Amino acid sequence: MATIDDRSDPDLLRALAGDDRSALNELYRRHSAWLLSRLARRCADPDVVDQALQDTFVAVWRKPGSYQGSGEVAAWLWGIAIRRLIDQLRRRPATLHRVDPRDATSPSAEEQVLLGVQHGDLAGALDRLSPELRAVVQATVLDGLTTREAARLLGIPAGTVKTRMMRAKPLLREGLI
Amino acid sequence: MTTAVSLSDIEKSYGRTRAVAGVDLVAEPGITGLLGPNGAGKTTLMRMLATVLAPDGGRMRLLGHDPGEPDGRLAIRRRLGYVPQEPGYHRNFTAFEFVDYVAILKEMTDRRARHDEVRRVLGLVDLTDVSGKKIKALSGGMRRRVALAQALLGSPDLLVLDEPTAGLDPEQRLRFREVISAVATDATVVLSTHQTEDVSALCQRVVVMHEGAVRYDGSVRGLAEGARGRVWLAADRHPSARLSWRTGDGLHRNIGDAPPRADLVDPTVEDGYLLLVGSGAREEAA
Amino acid sequence: MSETWHADPRDLAEYSAGAIADARAASIEAHLVTCAHCRGQVNGLVDQDRLERAWFAIVDTLDAPRPTLLERVLGRLGVRSDTARVLAATPSLQGSWLLGVVVALAFATIAAQSGTDRGLALFLTLAPLLPVAGVAAAFGPTLDPTWEITAAAPGGGFHLLLLRAASIFGATLAAAALAALALPGLSWTAAAWVLPALALTLTSLALSTFTSSERAAAAVAAGWIAVVLVSAHGTQDLLSAFEAGGQLRLAIVAAAATMLVARRRDLFETRSHL
Numbered sequence: 001m002a003t004i005d006d007r008s009d010p011d012l013l014r015a016l017a018g019d020d021r022s023a024l025n026e027l028y029r030r031h032s033a034w035l036l037s038r039l040a041r042r043c044a045d046p047d048v049v050d051q052a053l054q055d056t057f058v059a060v061w062r063k064p065g066s067y068q069g070s071g072e073v074a075a076w077l078w079g080i081a082i083r084r085l086i087d088q089l090r091r092r093p094a095t096l097h098r099v100d101p102r103d104a105t106s107p108s109a110e111e112q113v114l115l116g117v118q119h120g121d122l123a124g125a126l127d128r129l130s131p132e133l134r135a136v137v138q139a140t141v142l143d144g145l146t147t148r149e150a151a152r153l154l155g156i157p158a159g160t161v162k163t164r165m166m167r168a169k170p171l172l173r174e175g176l177i
Numbered sequence: 178m179t180t181a182v183s184l185s186d187i188e189k190s191y192g193r194t195r196a197v198a199g200v201d202l203v204a205e206p207g208i209t210g211l212l213g214p215n216g217a218g219k220t221t222l223m224r225m226l227a228t229v230l231a232p233d234g235g236r237m238r239l240l241g242h243d244p245g246e247p248d249g250r251l252a253i254r255r256r257l258g259y260v261p262q263e264p265g266y267h268r269n270f271t272a273f274e275f276v277d278y279v280a281i282l283k284e285m286t287d288r289r290a291r292h293d294e295v296r297r298v299l300g301l302v303d304l305t306d307v308s309g310k311k312i313k314a315l316s317g318g319m320r321r322r323v324a325l326a327q328a329l330l331g332s333p334d335l336l337v338l339d340e341p342t343a344g345l346d347p348e349q350r351l352r353f354r355e356v357i358s359a360v361a362t363d364a365t366v367v368l369s370t371h372q373t374e375d376v377s378a379l380c381q382r383v384v385v386m387h388e389g390a391v392r393y394d395g396s397v398r399g400l401a402e403g404a405r406g407r408v409w410l411a412a413d414r415h416p417s418a419r420l421s422w423r424t425g426d427g428l429h430r431n432i433g434d435a436p437p438r439a440d441l442v443d444p445t446v447e448d449g450y451l452l453l454v455g456s457g458a459r460e461e462a463a
Numbered sequence: 464m465s466e467t468w469h470a471d472p473r474d475l476a477e478y479s480a481g482a483i484a485d486a487r488a489a490s491i492e493a494h495l496v497t498c499a500h501c502r503g504q505v506n507g508l509v510d511q512d513r514l515e516r517a518w519f520a521i522v523d524t525l526d527a528p529r530p531t532l533l534e535r536v537l538g539r540l541g542v543r544s545d546t547a548r549v550l551a552a553t554p555s556l557q558g559s560w561l562l563g564v565v566v567a568l569a570f571a572t573i574a575a576q577s578g579t580d581r582g583l584a585l586f587l588t589l590a591p592l593l594p595v596a597g598v599a600a601a602f603g604p605t606l607d608p609t610w611e612i613t614a615a616a617p618g619g620g621f622h623l624l625l626l627r628a629a630s631i632f633g634a635t636l637a638a639a640a641l642a643a644l645a646l647p648g649l650s651w652t653a654a655a656w657v658l659p660a661l662a663l664t665l666t667s668l669a670l671s672t673f674t675s676s677e678r679a680a681a682a683v684a685a686g687w688i689a690v691v692l693v694s695a696h697g698t699q700d701l702l703s704a705f706e707a708g709g710q711l712r713l714a715i716v717a718a719a720a721t722m723l724v725a726r727r728r729d730l731f732e733t734r735s736h737l
Contacts, residue, residue, distance in 0.1 A: 021309060022306045030499070030502060030503070033505045033506040033508070033509040034502045036514065037508075040481060041481060057521045058521055058525060074502065127485075134485050134486075135485075228615060230735070231733045231734065231735045244733070254616060259615040261611035261612060263611075265608025271528075274528040278548060279612055281548055282612075284617050292526065295526075296522070309525055309526060327612065
């Protein structure tokens with residue numbers, strides 16, 4: 001593929017309405033890698049992740065018009081992708097990926113400053129939560145899922161999601177002050 | 178490699194019209210052009226090459242088989258690709274679905290493999306991006322390419338193309354020729370046309386047909402050479418010219434028995450062709 | 464909003480390898496949503512083969528031929544998907560054609576409702592002609608746009624013809640049977656059209672090896688109507704063509720036509736005329 005496609009993401013979505021396969025190809029080229037990485041952090045089963053990724057782009061092809069035109073296309077794509085992942089998990093429960101805190105390198109001072117720039121000190125506050133609480137916060141706050149969707153993603157009852165969120169909120173507030 | 182096409186004294190009549198009158202034809206691997214005006218019997222001959230029509234008389238051998246024998250015919254069809262003069266499509270098929278349908282007719286029963294093959298041929302004719310579009314939404318040039326794609330399924334050893342570039346603009350014709358050239362390295366291609374350009378650009382050999390009979394069978398160069406000394410420029414149409422027309426720069430190009438001291442020019446393939454088939458073909462070849 | 468801050472490539476590498484703490488991952492993820500440059504960086508860090516395989520699976524899903532209603536029904540009946548596809552492409556199994564059949568049958572049934580011999584005779588004469596028309600339209604230049612490509616294909620010969628003819632026959636038979644149930648006075652008359660249907664369809668097929676399928680069908684139709692009328696006139700009984708003697712004659716015709724079709728099957732594989 002020699003020619004560079006420099007259409008903007010919204011332009012590509014518009015082109016999809018005209019059955020333009022090259023537009024989907026370009027969208028895939030730009031977004032499949034990071035979507036795959038992000039999905040893989042939510043689910044350890046690569047087959048499920050692959051399927052969710054495929055379902056995402058098939059869904060994008062079939063309903064490009066559901067993008068409202070505001071906000072990043074990338075964010076809209078993630079919204080579709082995470083929900084496709086949940087659909088897949090509904091059919092076959094898979095193990096959830098957890099980063100073992102002992103494996104993760106602790107951030108350097110410089111990195112901590114950078115992280116602080118991104119999220120206030122939300123990142124630091126997140127770090128101080130237990131893995132279970134952190135997963136719930138990530139799913140509901142960062143991924144924007146509903147309680148039920150988060151429950152499906154994490155493989156826990158919706159009630160548990162709620163109670164964990166209730167425990168996490170004061171801890172986060174504390175951490176952010 | 179054995180000769181893919183060998184026709185001997187082939188006859189076909191419709192009522193009292195002798196559409197094909199005692200035609201001999203041999204096509205070697207590579208591209209053979211079948212040149213002739215409408216009504217010359219080209220399409221009838223092409224249909225016989227594609228085993229769609231049976232001749233009334235004569236002997237045919239295609240890909241080493243006799244198409245008159247059921248087993249032979251089946252064997253030929255398994256290695257044959259055909260683009261009819263007027264390919265038709267089912268109304269609501271997408272490009273992919275149509276080629277897939279033909280692939281089923283070509284006995285590709287394994288779904289996965291069949292879909293891969295459909296994608297391959299659509300890629301060869303550069304239609305990957307529109308494979309999901311309905312054929313009725315495609316331009317004429319693209320539809321022609323869909324028709325070519327289905328003929329390329331299964332990498333046939335014999336490709337029979339009946340006026341595949343008709344109705345295409347010059348750029349589309351160029352791309353078409355590129356695809357056909359690429360495919361012809363391994364196969365025998367018989368291509369019928371009334372455009373001498375196609376012949377000059379693509380064919381190693383050319384057969385000229387007129388009124389059901391073969392008027393020339395040989396190299397493309399030879400066809401042009403046949404008009405050497407018979408083509409000249411003059412201010413006007415010359416009385417001894419069989420054919421004459423006004424060219425862009427105001428002079429008349431005359432073909433026929435040249436008078437002495439005529440301003441002779443190098444003959445083109447078109448000149449050679451027109452010399453053989455006369456004025457009726459002039460309008461079509463333009 | 465231009466993003467001048469970009470993620471550290473090491474961070475991205477760790478992120479896509481899945482070896483990064485959740486908190487920092489969250490930060491990177493939030494950044495990736497807004498930064499095309501860093502998304503591009505991730506492109507180089509993910510298994511390309513995996514992405515390519517996924518792409519082909521996507522394309523396969525998108526391209527996959529959409530089964531028509533008829534194909535889905537046939538699928539439920541256990542018919543293989545490619546056979547179903549080839550059948551569904553038959554012109555006379557398309558919706559518009561079948562609708563025509565239904566309408567014709569409706570008229571005939573209404574005519575027969577009158578309870579008279581004339582009405583019944585009309586139904587019994589018309590019903591057998593429906594599969595004849597259907598089969599004639601199933602192949603050949605007139606109604607099948609892909610006839611020429613089909614004719615040159617290995618799978619497009621006699622076998623396909625038989626498959627299509629059988630399906631059309633079955634479909635019109637079923638429709639006519641349903642219509643016949645609405646005839647007054649359910650008796651032998653309700654089935655008296657079946658054998659004629661078979662005989663006429665086979666005869667039309669046999670004749671199509673001598674001339675075009677349209678002309679064959681027209682000849683058969685004309686001949687059948689003539690037979691019904693002549694027989695009615697001779698015996699002063701409108702239904703005489705359908706009674707025992709007539710059925711027997713039709714059975715013989717059906718047998719003869721079958722033999723002729725079998726003998727001349729090669730002519731369905733390649734035409735001697737168009």
